[in-house]
Amino acid sequence: xxxxxxxxxxxxxxxxxxxxxxxxxxxxxxxxxxxxxxxxxxxxxxxxxxxxxxxxxxxxxxxxxxxxxxxxxxxxxxxxxxxxxxxxxxxxxxxxxxxxxxxxxxxxxxxxxxxxxxxxxxxxxxxxxxxxxxxxxxx
Numbered sequence: 727x728x729x730x731x732x733x734x735x736x737x738x739x740x741x742x743x744x745x746x747x748x749x750x751x752x753x754x755x756x757x758x759x760x761x762x763x764x765x766x767x768x769x770x771x772x773x774x775x776x777x778x779x780x781x782x783x784x785x786x787x788x789x790x791x792x793x794x795x796x797x798x799x800x801x802x803x804x805x806x807x808x809x810x811x812x813x814x815x816x817x818x819x820x821x822x823x824x825x826x827x828x829x830x831x832x833x834x835x836x837x838x839x840x841x842x843x844x845x846x847x848x849x850x851x852x853x854x855x856x857x858x859x860x861x862x863x864x865x
Contacts, residue, residue, distance in 0.1 A: 729753070730823065730852035733834075735814030738826040738852060742819045744771050744779050750817055757786040757812035759805070761820040761829060763793060786812050792825055797832055797862075806833035824854055831859045 731737040780787040788808045818826035831845045846856035
């Protein structure tokens with residue numbers, strides 16, 4: 727589990743498993759957003775098991791499954807709603823963190839006065855190439 731903060735109250739991670747969730751709580755997170763699709767990898771935990779364990783640990787859970795590079799308006803809107811509704815700090819994850827950072831950047835870019843260069847820099851600081859995000863935001 728590699729966690730990178732993108733902004734106060736929001737971070738991304740690579741793939742989480744059920745056993746990681748106690749550490750997530752210990753680190754102070756209050757909410758989890760999953761961007762993985764069911765069955766996308768061998769050994770991937772079932773979404774319902776992750777959801778149940780989150781509830782048992784007092785974590786809010788939101789699942790917004792997307793395929794890499796395939797983020798529709800409904801997905802971006804759902805992610806933005808999650809950012810507004812879930813108690814922070816929020817940890818979003820997918821297999822590598824890439825979808826989570828892309829969804830965050832898309833959702834934040836829809837806000838008035840968004841600082842796109844700051845979004846790109848946050849992605850870069852988290853170890854993700856900002857160029858694909860830049861290209862997607864300029865479509």
